[in-house]
Amino acid sequence: MKEFLNKNYVLLIIAFVAVVCLSILSYLTVLNYSYDMEKDYVRLSNQEIINEVEFSLENGKKLESYFGLSEVLEKGKKLIDSDCFLFIKSDSGKIAAMSEKTDLININLSDYNEISQPIKNGNKYEGELVTYISKKGVRNTLNPYLKKAAVVCIVLFIIFLIAYYAIVKRFNIARKKTIIIVLVGILLQGAALTFIYADVFADASARTVEGIGKYLQVSLETMQEKGISIDDISGFDEYLQNKSNEYEWIDSIECKEADSVQSDENKIIIKIADNTKDLILVDISDNYVRKQILKMVLTFIATIAIAVVFMVEMMYLPNMIAFRRSKSFNTPCNAQYITIPSILRVSNFLTSTFSYMCLCFSALQIKEWNQGCFGMSPEIASAVSISICSLAEAGGMIIMPFIARKVQNRKILVVSTVLLIVSNALCFFTSSAAVIIIMRFFAGLGFAGNKQVSNSIIANGYETYEERQTNLVQSNAGIIGGILCGMGFGAIIAGVFGYSATFLGAAVGCIGFLIFNLTMVPWKLISQKQSEKEVKGSPIDRKSLKIILTSSLVWKQTLLIVVPQYIFLMVIVSLIPGRIQSAGVDNVVLTYCNLLNGVFGLYLGVYIQKFLQKRMNQVRILILMFLLGILSMIILDGPYLILMLLISSILSGINDGVGTPLATDIFIGNRVFMMNLDEDTSLMIYSVIGYAAMTIAPLILEMCEKSRIWMVSTCGVFLIICALIGLLFTNKNKAKPKHN
Amino acid sequence: MEKLLITVKRIIKKTGFSCFIVIALIILLAAGMCSCEKNEDITIKADKTADYYYNEPCTKKDGTAFQIAVFDEGPPIESSYLWLKGMVEKLQNIGYLDKNIDFSQAPDDFDGYYEYLVEHNDGKYVKFLDEPYYVGGDEDEQIGAEITAKIKKGEIDVIAATGTLPGVFLKELGIEIPFLVSMASDPVGSGIVSEKKTAEESNIWALIEDDAMSRQFRFYQKTFGFRHVGVLYLDEYEEIAEITTYEETADDIGIEFLKAPVFEDEISSADYINILRNKVKQLVNDGMDAFILSIAVVPDDDASVLLDILTKERIPYLISDGNALVETGGLMCLSCFDYEGYGNRAAMVLSNIFHGLRAGDQNRKYTSSPVMSINLTTAQKLGYKTTFDILQFADKVYRNE
Structure with a gap:
């Protein structure tokens, strides 16, 4: 037993962390969903008071001089029947009335969800009703499920431990294959969690139906107080029918005599006070509930899949740790060069994960605060917070090779990562849009530094050309997985804890990234390799720059290989989400598109690349990948949209998994670069061109999404590019890098 | 300190500088998270608008209660009662009257309500004089002298008045203490206040509501979709009933406006009801598809005298003002005179005055919340469908056996 633990403790720790993370992730997903349903309930409950206020506005009232508005809000608060605050803001932004007797309310945002509903006078926007509803109610409802899930996960983990021990002992299986046992365990845990939380999905869906029921109940009771009975309401059945048609989660709403009604779990029965004769029955649509459960289960499975991907990537650690402790570590031997691609993969995976976890949330946070800075409006400030990071990264990448001449890679890594940790942490702690923008700038510089280090490892961590290719492939795979x-993770954390929590997650994650890189990367070997190369003066001088800029080969490769490849990269980012949005397809499809794109690029890319390499040369593989990219775009105009979206994502993923490292390899391997630049600088130039291409790609893809002519024309241009690649680059003697 | 430095150097030597940085960062971040909890608090504060009022009670500087006198035109009518009710309820809500007083038990007429108020008020913050004052009769001169004397002795601090007559009376009296006029139909036109606020009128506050009748007309047109509306009104009340406003609004929307004035000599006729009925029949012949009954046309507010003509033609029977007319047969009245709301507003202005603000500086503009009353029996007779959406907004519902 002791020996078993000694050999497998890393794997078991990773498995334990995966179990805990999956439990937490699944709980957070369900919590997020429950919050959304609660918000829907509040929206429906508030409809009564919005109707009342809008009726008054249509008859001349103004929000800023609406006497009795506080009393209306107090009524609304009672309707919701939960811990909440309501206030009304006029279109000029002034708080016109509050549901509380005081003029001042202090709210801790982490304890409340915010719901905003517009108030209109006809088509004219007059203001909004803002409701802050406590999160406690939902959390309390989920507590029993959380406890059940925790117990089940612990039991499953113990069973897994015993099974793992028994299987490994009995069959003496190689470590690589034991990972499959861990995977099976995780999947079983996922299935168990889905089963446990299924009731929550159904109950949360029913909550929304309760909202419309509440609205009807209160309206009828109010009418009753005035002396109006249900019989007085002309066309009441028709009204109920129209109401049920408005909401997809309701099959029918009927008014029946109390004697004729039997309880039914699919029906919500509304009793109207003081009326023992009639009941309103709201029939919950089974279809809708099933659809919601399916949607939730699919989202759940996607979450589990993402967690599995994370765990699978972490499965490289046991071998790495084992090798780290061996004497061959940091020596120029075969075993070390075999480990370097894995190190690149995990390192890039970690940095991409923590980068994309918080990437878009700076903009959303600033929009939530509705805060501008430096003379910018909140909308512009939010957009700047994203673009400033990219600009800093691009700018940082240009100067990094010069810095790398003077400063060791390890120090660049430490400084860059510290910069990332501090800037992300400050983004979490601050309440200022200006601070966020400044910190995102520094984060961009931090990413540039890490990218430089990664490029240096790619460029110096190989002996043979094939090993360099593998470095590129694995590095790219890590980025795909990380994205x-x-x-x-970012979406889940933001949904439950708020946008700023993603920065905290990124800061903490970067610490893990730093520890990993400092311990696993063979720094001594990389420095040795770097110093062995003949590097004179600055990474790029005027003469070299002139040669590169006037080289037709460089321009051809840039325009025919690099730019199109980056445009294909952006299909999953711009084109597919755009098509999903314009077609009104459910967002869960987007989740699966991202998942398939990532999984196929991450896991199949490597194998497809190896398979094709044995049969074709690089140029033909590149043309094939471009054809896949074209297909991934054109099929979006075909029938069976959801199926086409999924296939497009897969094709785009394969294009990314195989095409990106290939394009990189071809670009940095051209003789002009080989003779005039070192590989770090070549990779830097490739990245900078990539950033520029990624700026224009969304515009092109947006036009392709909106216009069939654009789509066909763009694909036609890409076909011409494929033909040109075939003509111009086949049979060209490409300078292979000298063996290190 | 030296020992600490040696220990740190030993750690760095053993673990490497980089690892030392990592450990230091982890400790820093953890300490930061523990000690510097993210402040997620937000404060929501109601903005002070032009209609801001002090939401807590106060007494005079010497600790005694403010003395309030109430003025109305005699005899008081339903609108006066509603105004008084609104004012009292708001004063209670702010805290000037004891929250334990159950005003739902008070009589639903002006005199009875006032008596109940005086009887139950503990007089801690405000005191109402034992009886209200009614002007417009023979005793105006006497009332004027009495009020002036009381003001001189300091027995009245502020006056709350209802409509035009008491408002004009108090203005002409030239008193210096603040007084409020809540229900004058045209305070500027009647001379109670000037169009622009002046220093001389700093003690006077008058509620001004614009376009009430226009809003009512537009609501009726939107709800019933009529194109030719007939209006029956007393010629001498053409201005008070704001018939011109109706006409201008109809013109603005592009609706044909059919007027049927009732003249003075017709009012005194013994055959008055038939005269009214003939006028309505004439309007029907002229092609009206909706009918509005103006104020004080039918005796005893009995709207049923015209109902059969309109039910025969299925023409909506709309009321300009007065729930009693709806109760006796009118289909609907959307009153854009929120009398209780006027009272609420008066109470808010009073609170501001008690806190030291000048009456004349308070915002005068007011827009009533619409108050709708509907008669379900008439609706049935006219074939008008009382749908959920309409009934949802009804404030008062009537039925006739």
Whole structure:
């Protein structure tokens, strides 16, 4: 047993962390969903008072001089029947009335959800009703499920431990294959959690139906107090029918005599006070509940899949740690060069995860605060917070090779990561849009520094050309995986804890990234390799720059290979989400598109690349990838949209997984670069061109999404590019890098 | 200190500088998270608008209660009662009257309500004089002298008045203490206040509501969709009933406006009801598809005298003002005179005055919340469908056996 633990403790720790993380993630997903349903309930409950206020506005009242508005809000608060605050803001931004007797309310945002509903006078926007509803109610409802889930997960983990021990002992399986056992365990845990939380999905969906029921109940009771009975309401059945048609979660709403009604779990029965004769029955749509459950289960599975991807990536750690402790570590031997691609993969995976976890949330946070700075409006400030990070990264990448001449890679890594940790932490602690923008700038510089280090490892961590290719492939795979996991985790954390929590997650994650890199990367070997190369003066001098800028080969490769490849990269970012939005397809499809894109690029890319390499040369593989990219775009205009979206995501993922490292390899391997630049600088130039291409790509893809002519024309241009690549680059003698 | 430095150097030597940085960062971040909790608090504060009022009671500087006198035109009518009710309820809400007083038990007429108020008020913050004053009769001169004397002795601090007559009376009296006029139909036109606020009128506050009748007309047109509306009104009340406002609004919307004035000599006729009925029949012949009954046309507010003509033609029977007319047969009245709201507003202005603000500086503009009353029996007779959406907004519902 002791020996078993000694050999497998890393794997078991990772498995334990995966179990805990999956439990937490699943709980957070369900919590997020429950919050959304609660918000829907509040929106419906508030409809009564919005109707009342809008009726008055249509008859001349103004929000800023609406006497009795506080009393209306007090009534609304009673309707919701939960811990909440309501206030009305006029279109000039002034608080016109509050549901509380005082003029001042202090609210801790972390304890409340905010719901805003517009108030209109005809089509004219007059203001909004803002409700802050306590999160405690939902959390209390989920507590029993959380406890059940925790117990089940602990039991499953113990069973897994015993099973793992028994299987490994009995069958003496190699460590690589034991990972499959861990995977099976995680999947079983996922299935168990889905089963446990299924009731929550159903109950949360029913909550929304309760909202419309509450609205009807209160309206009828108010009428009753005035002396109006249900019989007085002309066309009441028709009204109920129209109401049920408005909401997809309701099959029917009927008014029946109390004697004729039997209880039914699919029906919400509304009793009207002082009326024992009649009841309103709201029939919950089974279809809708099933659809919601399916949507939730799919989201859940996607979350589990992302967690599995994260865990699978972490499965490289046991071998790395084992090798780290061996004497061959940091020596120029075969075993070390085999480990370097894995290090690049995990390192890039971690940095991409924590980068994309918080990437878009700076903009959303600033919009939430509705705060401008430096003379900018909140909308512009929010957009700047994202673009300033990219600009700093691009700018940082240009100067990094010069810095790398003077400063060791490890120091660049430490400083860059510290910069990332501090800037992300400050983004979490601050309440100022200006601070966020400044910190995002520094974060961009931090990313540039880490990218430089990664490029240096790619450029110096190989002996053979094939090993360099593998470095590029694995580095790219890490980025793909990181984007997938980062965006997934970010969405969940932001949904439950708020946008700023994503920065805290990124800051903490970067510490892990730093520890990993400092311990796992063979710095001595990389420095040695770097110093062995003949590097004179600055990374790029005027003469070299002139040669590069006037080289037709460089321009051809830039325009025909790099730019199109980056445009294809952006299909999953711009084109597919745009098509999903314009077609009104559910967002869960987007989640699966991202998942398939990531999984196929991450896991199949490597194998497809190896398979094709044995059969074709680089140029043909590149043309094939471009054809896949074209297909990923054109099929979006076909029938069976959801299926086409998923296939497009897969094709785009394969294009990314194989095409990106290939394009990188071709670009940095051209003789002009080889003779005039070192590989770090070549990779830097490639990245900078990539940033520029990623700026224009969304514009092109947006036009393709909106116009069929644009789509066909763009694909036609790409076909011409494929033909040109075939003509211009086949049979060209490409300078292979000298063996290190 | 030296020992600490040696220990740190030893750690760095053992773990490496980089690891030392990592450990230091982790400790810093953890300490930062513990000690510097993210402040997620927000404060929501109601903005002071032009209609801001002090929401807490106060007494005079010497600790005694403010003395309030109430003025009305005699005899008081339903609108006066509603105004008084609104004012008292708001004063209670702010805290000037004891929250334990159950005003729902008070009589639903002006005199009875006032008596109940005086009887139950503990007089801690405000005191109402034992009886209200009614002007417009033979005793105006006497009332004027009495009020002036009381003001001189300091027995009245502020006066709350209802409509035009008491407002004009108090203005002409030239008193210096603040007085409020809540229900004058045209305070500027009647001379109670000037169009622009002046220093001389700094003690006078008058509620001004614009376009009430226009709003009512537009609501009726939107709800019933009529194109030719007939209006029956007393010629001598053409201005008070704001018939010109109706006409201008109809013109603005593009609706044909059919006027049927009732003249003075017709009012005194013994055959008055038939005269009214003939006028309505004439309007029907002229092609009206909706009918509005103006104020004080039918005797005893009995709207049923005209109902059969309109039910025969299925023409909506709309009321300009007065729930009694709806109760006796009118289909609907959307009153854009929120009398209780006027009272609420008066109470807010009083609170501001008690806190030291000048009456004349308070915002005069007011827009009533619409108050709708509907007669379900008439609706049935006219074939008008009382749908959920309409009934949802009804404030008063009537039925006739």
